[in-house]
Amino acid sequence: MHETLIHDFTHTWVGYLVLLVFVVGYYFIATEEKFEINKAKPALFIGTFSFMLIGIYFAVNGLDPTPLHHEMQKLILEIAEIFFFLFVAMTYIESLIERGVFDALKYRLISRGYSYKKLFWITGTLAFWISPVADNLTTALILSTVLYTIDKHNTNFLVPGAINIVVAANAGGAWSPFGDITTLMAWTAGKGEFVDFLALFPASIIGWLLTAWLLSLFVPKGEPHFDALTTPKTEIKTGGMTIVYLGILTITIAVFGHIFLHFPAMWGMMFGLAILQLYTFYHKRKHKEHINIFVNMAKVENDTLLFFFGILSAVGALYFLGWLMYVTKLYEIIGPTYGNIGVGFISAIVDNVPVMAAILKANPPMGADEWMLVTLTAGIGGSMISFGSAAGVGVMGRMRGVYTFGSHMKYAWTVVLGYFLSIAIWYVQFELLGIY
Structure with a gap:
């Protein structure tokens, strides 16, 4: 963790104005269905405008812009x-979609006569077990694509299924040191040993199972329409499985490159993209068929990428001004346990990465048990709101118009109950039994 010079501008006109801009922008993000505005637009505006205001404040008051420039570069x-x-x-x-991998998987699932409920449990279970290795964001993107491919129109199936995938991916990532960005931050900061994070497994899986069971009650009966006579069998195109293996290799390189070489995870991912590009060149020479990766890139949900840029910039502005330091005041007022529980709710509203960064910087005196609790709550707390986690934002982009803030909030209570059950399991295991 790199220390950042933080000043307290919270009680200045720019502090209040940026906070107001964030609240108003957040309102439009949350009500994108009502105003029919893509969430990326208000997010990008508040993220960039906030720093413009801070820059103006520095210029008007003749302040040294070096701390601001340093924060912006970071x-x-x-x-x-x-x-x-x-x-x-x-x-x-997108490359796997173009090669028909998900269509083939869809065919195999629905041709076996699996019901909506069984498909709900299959996708959720896969999300929970894949995310500790592949990270929660990638896992949620892949499985939401599978879900959406199965039935693009049955929202009664898609919405609970999407929430289940997000919750499962976040819960699965919480007990792995590299399953989520926040757990990775806590691990690299030395707040727990590798096995300490694995001890969060009972709390993670039991909390998810409660939410999944409650959501399954709303999944419709029956199964997706399938007619063997009119539905042609879908086969994976040449090279499709190779791209699957290359994708697994890319994730592996990203994870182990970060652990052993201390590279940013995106460096391994970009290296994997380079390997994919080289493979398509080889594929064209061998099979006389062109897999155009650049065309697949054009299909990427740019609004999701811009939403990330905007919301992280906006939160970065709040952090620079000093607003996020009030998060750590929780610990002084109500103690570490209740403070850590509150962090889960805060991370659902504000991105959990800067929240965890603020807590690590403040470094309140806590034992390994409490650091594991804040890792758990920051990791899974974002599931309570659709865009409270990277996994949720990714699924919103993948299932645009279906999985939204409004559709998520109808079932948010199921996530909250699972959240509190996870905390209860943590308390019994870590505090009463001392098993960790």
Whole structure:
């Protein structure tokens, strides 16, 4: 973690104005269905406008802009890591779609007569077990694509299924040191050993299972329409499975490159993109068929990427002005346990990465048990709101118009109940039994 020089501008006109801009922008993001405005537009505006206001404040008052420039450079680096990671993951997914991988998977699932409920549990279970290795964002993107491919029109199936995938991916990532950005931050900051994070497994899986069970009650009966006579069998095009393996290799390089070489995860992802590009050249020479990766890149949801840029910039502005430091005041007022529980709700509203960064910088005196609790709550708390986590934002982009803020909030209570059950499991295991 790099220390950043933070001043307290919260009680200046720019502090209040940027906070107001964030609140108003957040309102339009949350009500994108009502105003029919893509969430990327208000997010990008508040992110860029906030720093314009800060720049004006510095210029008017003749302040040294060096701390501001340093923060902006650091923020650009943080955004780039997520931006390019997501860009490569989406490119791989679009390439798999073009090769018919998801259509073939859809055919195999629905041709077996699986019901909507069974498909709901299959996708959620896969999300929980893949995310500790592949990270929650990539996992959610892949499985939401599978879900959407199965039935693009049955929202009663798609919305609970999408929430289930987001919650499962975030819960699965919470007990792995590299399953989520926040767990990775806590691990690299030395707040727990590798096995300490694995001890969060019971709290993660039991909390998710409760939410999944409650959501499954709303999944419709029956199964997706399938007629063997009119539905042609879908086969994966040449090279499709090779791209699947290259995708797994890319994620592996990204994870282990970060652990052992201390590279940003996006560097391994970009290297994997380079390998994919070289493979398509080889494929064209061998099979006389051109897989145009640049065309697949053009299909990437740019609004999702821009939303990330905007919201992380906006939160970065709040952090620079000093607003996020009030998060750490929770610990002084109500103690570490209740403070850590509150962090989960804050991370659902404000991105969990800068929230965790603020807590690590403040470094409140806590034992390994409490650091594991804040890792758990910051990791899974974002599931309570659709865009409270990277996984949620990715799924909103993939299932645009279906999985939205409004559709998520109808079932948010199921996520909240699972959240509190996870905390209860943590308390029994870590505090009462001391098993960690």
